[in-house]
Amino acid sequence: MSDLAHDDAVAARFARLKARERILEVSGLVKTFDGKDGERTVLGGIDLVTHRREFLCVVGPSGCGKSTLVRAIAGLETIQGGEIKVAGRRVEGPGPDRAMVFQGYTLFPWLTVLRNVSFGLRMAGVGKVEADRQAGQWLDLVGLEPYAGVYPAQLSGGMKQRVAIARALAIQPRILLMDEPFSALDAKTRARMQTYLIDIWRKIDVTVVFITHDLDEAVLLADRILVLKANPGEVVELMEVPALRPAGGRSLDDPALKATLTRLEQMIHRHEPSDDDREAGAPVVRLAAAGDEVD
Numbered sequence: 001m002s003d004l005a006h007d008d009a010v011a012a013r014f015a016r017l018k019a020r021e022r023i024l025e026v027s028g029l030v031k032t033f034d035g036k037d038g039e040r041t042v043l044g045g046i047d048l049v050t051h052r053r054e055f056l057c058v059v060g061p062s063g064c065g066k067s068t069l070v071r072a073i074a075g076l077e078t079i080q081g082g083e084i085k086v087a088g089r090r091v092e093g094p095g096p097d098r099a100m101v102f103q104g105y106t107l108f109p110w111l112t113v114l115r116n117v118s119f120g121l122r123m124a125g126v127g128k129v130e131a132d133r134q135a136g137q138w139l140d141l142v143g144l145e146p147y148a149g150v151y152p153a154q155l156s157g158g159m160k161q162r163v164a165i166a167r168a169l170a171i172q173p174r175i176l177l178m179d180e181p182f183s184a185l186d187a188k189t190r191a192r193m194q195t196y197l198i199d200i201w202r203k204i205d206v207t208v209v210f211i212t213h214d215l216d217e218a219v220l221l222a223d224r225i226l227v228l229k230a231n232p233g234e235v236v237e238l239m240e241v242p243a244l245r246p247a248g249g250r251s252l253d254d255p256a257l258k259a260t261l262t263r264l265e266q267m268i269h270r271h272e273p274s275d276d277d278r279e280a281g282a283p284v285v286r287l288a289a290a291g292d293e294v295d
């Protein structure tokens with residue numbers, strides 16, 4: 001594809017995305033916490049619109065409020081200003097239209113894989129036989145049907161996260177909220193999980209909000225990337241990733257993705273905490289950059 005045809009195809013893709021229904025609308029979101037030195041504003045007025053079936057990544061320095069934002073969308077935090085709407089309805093607390101997957105393995109160790117996945121369905125009043133049938137289908141989707149009868153302790157880290165994804169999706173949420181779900185996994189497993197997740201997301205009607213520290217992961221996965229800065233957490237930019245989704249998945253060799261990555265790194269570098277912040281005891285913040293691994 002020529003550069004121009006590629007740019008046109010990307011523009012058409014974003015036009016289609018933005019024509020879709022608004023699933024998540026965050027306006028003027030303010031979140032404060034009481035600390036020993038008084039009230040601290042963690043999120044200082046966040047505005048964000050995410051469309052149906054969009055894949056949104058959230059990046060920003062440690063402590064900028066990524067988890068707090070996602071927890072607020074989940075309905076797990078009281079907010080001090082603004083509002084959050086999911087499919088047009090104001091969020092007042094947790095609900096089945098939103099499901100979460102965390103970094104740590106949060107499966108119930110005393111339940112089999114199948115029962116872990118059917119748990120939410122049973123809680124929602126679905127009968128045992130039907131809940132198990134549906135759970136089996138979700139396990140099939142994440143490629144773990146053969147492990148239905150085993151216990152989480154018998155699974156690898158990547159498999160546990162696939163079960164956690166199946167469990168979250170089983171209640172058919174509108175939004176899947178993922179807080180650094182792959183960051184405890186080794187690089188190879190993590191790459192495989194990214195591919196699995198994109199395959200699953202393509203097959204079902206769900207909008208993903210995915211927090212990551214890893215900018216490579218963000219450009220490989222996202223339609224758009226929400227870049228936050230810290231103290232207080234505010235939106236720096238909602239960046240469109242100018243790439244299509246080829247059948248074999250995106251590659252960091254794609255010049256458009258390389259350029260996006262460079263721009264992201266520069267943007268985050270500009271918003272890193274100053275020496276004054278560091279001296280004041282704020283956590284030293286940086287994101288791992290491509291080609292900058294420790295050995």
Ligand SMILES: Nc1ncnc2c1ncn2[C@@H]1O[C@H](COP(=O)(O)OP(=O)(O)OP(=O)(O)O)[C@@H](O)[C@H]1O
Nearest residue numbers: 033034042060061062063064065066067068069213
């Ligand atoms: N329950 C709480 N009480 C007081 N302060 C809190 C609470 N939860 C979070 N904070 C503070 O709010 C700020 C934002 O935290 P949050 O975990 O949302 O950031 P983050 O961007 O997800 O960080 P990280 O990348 O390190 O996970 C931090 O300074 C944190 O200490």
